[in-house]
Amino acid sequence: MHRVDLVIQGRSLGFAFEGSDGQAILERLFRPYVSRRPTDREPDVTVRSGAAGHVVEWHGTVEHLTPGDFASQLEHIATQSILQGMIGVLQVHGAGVVGAAGAVLALGDSGSGKSSVAAAWCVSGRRILGDDVLFLDSLRMVHPFMKPLKVDADRVRALGIPLGDTVLWEAEAEEAWLDPAEYGGWGSPTPPTAVVLLDRRGAGPAESDCRLLAMSAPEAAQTLVRQLMASSDRRADCIDTILAVAGEVPCYRLGFHDSRRAAAVLERLADEPG
């Protein structure tokens, strides 16, 4: 068994691997969180691999992974294991970029364009806070979740990045992983300066592209609540954090077709006070 321990927000999670290169994948995807001193306690997640595929035991359940896209499934399980039981911080579905004025949180469901926009930030050398999950603490600071961005291979190519330069390229899933540490780097915990709900659209009139539409404070609060991860802490003090952000930080909707243009709009928001 190969052992990897991840430590994040003070929580330690042990992973054990047998018969696969899962250890190497996990270390590449969660590099900032890999503990140099693994513990001897029972692993939280065990992955056994063989000719028939991968079997994962975690949280008292046994899951059979489908062949192919092993890295994506392993990343999903590791992410869920990390997020479950984390208390005292809100976990929000969102991408984030840091600028001179603060952090812009770009929220949205799967497919709303968070990862594409975050990849564009990487290419333009920006410090980012993540492309999928962000942490918001009770002091209203946005913390990064330092996990490489998972981006469609076609979008990686469109940004001019050779797939061979990505931290991991999974041909079966047609997805590649970009490590922001190799571009502009990760942002430090930063107060938010704007919250934006992303809405990636199909083809449409260019004049409607990338226009920021203001949201009222209650709309913004509802948007933030909807974008909480299922595993997020929802105690009253956490909701107070959301209401404080919604009441104090400008909130917008942004419909867009072109990820790079949307990324540039959000970069300007992050740089301009007010």
Added chain:
Amino acid sequence: MPASPPPEPGPDGPEPAGPTPRPAEWSARPRGRDDVIFRQLSDDWVLFDPSTNQIHVLNLAAALVWTACDGTQAVEDIVEEVAGSYDGPSAREIRDDVEDALRRFRAEGLLA
């Protein structure tokens, strides 16, 4: 006093004008669910229902009614308390506001 929310249309269309028959529950002492969070948000008041993740925006009258829904006051007492916070509107208007708010709280499952 801010505008009252319009009456909710019933299943058979808008409610008829004139006094609305009051269900027996109006004689009860309404109490807000303990887990529902009431806060001011900018110029609004909101309720957050953790069981549905829904944020409900309240006008001033509804906010006053919510704070009075502590399980100790009958509807008549709540009307009196809300009336004490206002200048101008008639007792009938205030009673309508209170009943609208209670109807809404009940419909949204916010009362215990």
